[in-house]
Amino acid sequence: MSLPGVFLFSYYMKNVWSTPTPLLDWSCVPTLVLLVALVVVTVTAVLTRAVDTKNPSRLPGPQPLPFLGTRWLFWSRYKMNKLHEAYEDMFRRYGPVFAETTPGGATIVSIADREALDAVLKAPAKRPYRPPTEIVQVYRRSRPDRYASTGLVNEQGDKWLHLRRHLTVELTSPNTMQGFMPELNSICEDFLDLLQSSRQANGTVHGFDQLTNRMGLESVCGLMLGSRLGFLERRMSGRAATLAAAVKTHFRAQRDSYYGAPLWKFAPTTLYKTFVRSEETIHTVVSELMEEAKARTNGSAKDDGMQEIFLRILENPALDMRDKKAAVIDFITAGIETLANSLVFLLYLLSGRPDWQHTIRSELPSCSRLSADDLSAAPSVRAAINEAFRLLPTAPFLARLLDTPMTLGGHKLPAGTFVLAHTGAACRREENFWRAHEFLPERWSSSRQPHAASLVAPFGRGRRMCPGKRFVELELHLLLAKIMQRWRVEFDGELDVQFDFLLSPKSPVTLRLVEW
Numbered sequence: 472m473s474l475p476g477v478f479l480f481s482y483y484m485k486n487v488w489s490t491p492t493p494l495l496d497w498s499c500v501p502t503l504v505l506l507v508a509l510v511v512v513t514v515t516a517v518l519t520r521a522v523d524t525k526n527p528s529r530l531p532g533p534q535p536l537p538f539l540g541t542r543w544l545f546w547s548r549y550k551m552n553k554l555h556e557a558y559e560d561m562f563r564r565y566g567p568v569f570a571e572t573t574p575g576g577a578t579i580v581s582i583a584d585r586e587a588l589d590a591v592l593k594a595p596a597k598r599p600y601r602p603p604t605e606i607v608q609v610y611r612r613s614r615p616d617r618y619a620s621t622g623l624v625n626e627q628g629d630k631w632l633h634l635r636r637h638l639t640v641e642l643t644s645p646n647t648m649q650g651f652m653p654e655l656n657s658i659c660e661d662f663l664d665l666l667q668s669s670r671q672a673n674g675t676v677h678g679f680d681q682l683t684n685r686m687g688l689e690s691v692c693g694l695m696l697g698s699r700l701g702f703l704e705r706r707m708s709g710r711a712a713t714l715a716a717a718v719k720t721h722f723r724a725q726r727d728s729y730y731g732a733p734l735w736k737f738a739p740t741t742l743y744k745t746f747v748r749s750e751e752t753i754h755t756v757v758s759e760l761m762e763e764a765k766a767r768t769n770g771s772a773k774d775d776g777m778q779e780i781f782l783r784i785l786e787n788p789a790l791d792m793r794d795k796k797a798a799v800i801d802f803i804t805a806g807i808e809t810l811a812n813s814l815v816f817l818l819y820l821l822s823g824r825p826d827w828q829h830t831i832r833s834e835l836p837s838c839s840r841l842s843a844d845d846l847s848a849a850p851s852v853r854a855a856i857n858e859a860f861r862l863l864p865t866a867p868f869l870a871r872l873l874d875t876p877m878t879l880g881g882h883k884l885p886a887g888t889f890v891l892a893h894t895g896a897a898c899r900r901e902e903n904f905w906r907a908h909e910f911l912p913e914r915w916s917s918s919r920q921p922h923a924a925s926l927v928a929p930f931g932r933g934r935r936m937c938p939g940k941r942f943v944e945l946e947l948h949l950l951l952a953k954i955m956q957r958w959r960v961e962f963d964g965e966l967d968v969q970f971d972f973l974l975s976p977k978s979p980v981t982l983r984l985v986e987w
């Protein structure tokens with residue numbers, strides 16, 4: 472029994488023995504409730520066990536408890552901010568296909584098996600169903616004044632298809648990205664200037680993660696809103712800090728609503744209120760930024776490559792104004808931390824390979840403005856990025872609901888089963904990659920077997936794949952190339968990584984950028 476359980480139990484037992492019997496003894500009511508609850512829990516536990524042993528197709532996995540399912544694990548055996556390690560441990564205990572049970576009794580199947588992953592992620596679905604984050608769904612549905620739908624990230628079916636068609640064409644177009652290249656070069660240079668001014672004499676940069684977050688903000692907001700917003704200026708405005716903090720809280724609250732006690736579904740708990748505050752802050756700041764961007768756009772020529780995405784979304788008559796605003800919010804929220812964390816992970820991993828940093832530098836020209844051709848002529852940049860995404864992806868698993876019945880790991884699963892596809896864990900299995908736990912960018916230039924490249928899916932797979940992929944890849948290439956032109960990267964010790972619904976570095980991150 473848990474510690475609070477022991478207290479509760481001893482409190483009730485003390486009352487039962489010491490209280491004289493009154494005419495109408497209300498004190499026994501809580502005891503009765505406790506007893507009834509205990510009986511129900513025990514009977515259900517016995518029944519669950521009986522049903523499980525009769526059912527040979529039951530997937531391996533932790534034992535579910537009545538009313539709690541297997542979530543108790545995340546409140547006892549595992550830490551919520553170390554969920555990536557919890558899943559690695561469960562794969563070791565139960566094998567590459569296992570099931571968890573939600574407090575409501577639904578099954579969630581986790582897979583790290585190559586065949587199972589290929590089957591789920593390559594299934595041809597026109598409208599792949601990615602289970603929505605419930606807390607976002609509940610809140611947005613409660614605010615029809617602000618949201619016409621739950622947004623591209625959380626919407627499903629035809630509504631999702633409509634949003635996807637109208638919102639992502641520009642973002643995924645190679646031409647748009649090409650047009651954004653000069654501006655992206657400037658953003659990267661400003662980021663390097665910010666790093667330079669934050670460096671101590673020996674090259675140490677404290678709070679590197681905060682600086683990358685500002686870079687994520689500047690580039691994603693620049694891309695979406697069509698203008699530079701000043702997040703990379705030496706002294707960051709209060710608004711930028713507010714937005715960055717709200718995005719972090721937003722992700723954490725989603726994580727806690729998903730893996731923590733689901734009390735927020737029954738009452739507006741502190742968790743729910745925290746989530747709502749963060750969503751409202753993001754909405755307010757992004758609305759202000761959109762208004763300012765609109766005002767600037769009205770007074771300027773429309774041929775600027777940067778403004779294309781924002782203008783196309785604003786001018787699209789097929790979209791509700793509320794959907795336009797929600798889209799900008801979703802793009803910004805989905806883009807900032809993912810991009811920033813990926814850069815921290817990439818530099819951290821590269822710090823262990825000074826030889827590879829030399830190779831990158833030797834492939835680059837010395838000029839500061841880099842073109843797409845300069846980047847293509849440096850294959851070691853791509854190899855380092857691919858390898859960092861393989862070994863330490865910021866999104867280590869993808870969620871799907873099965874469209875059709877499927878057999879995974881020898882178990883028949885009905886359509887509608889909730890599956891977590893752990894691409895990150897699969898990429899660290901020796902049967903899928905040669906020396907799987909090591910950061911070896913050379914595997915991408917001359918492949919050593921095994922080399923299951925299709926498992927590396929940092930941006931997801933299929934039609935629900937991340938629409939920001941092209942932009943992020945371009946930006947990471949540029950950033951890495953520019954950093955390597957100027958400095959080599961050093962890091963002491965191991966980076967502490969935590970699960971904030973995404974894998975994130977534990978803040979603050981300190982590293983050294985040393986002159987060549």
Ligand code: HEM
Nearest residue numbers: 624802805806809810813866929930931932935936937939
């Ligand atoms: C390193 C940076 C990024 C990573 C690792 C990343 C990763 C992902 C992943 C894994 C998904 C789920 C895909 C799936 O279920 O198959 C996703 C979805 C999404 N991402 Fe990204 N992302 C990044 C940056 C961005 C950026 C910069 C934007 C916007 C400009 C963005 C916008 C979105 C949106 C809107 C979705 C939902 C798409 C849909 O459901 O149709 N992401 N991202």
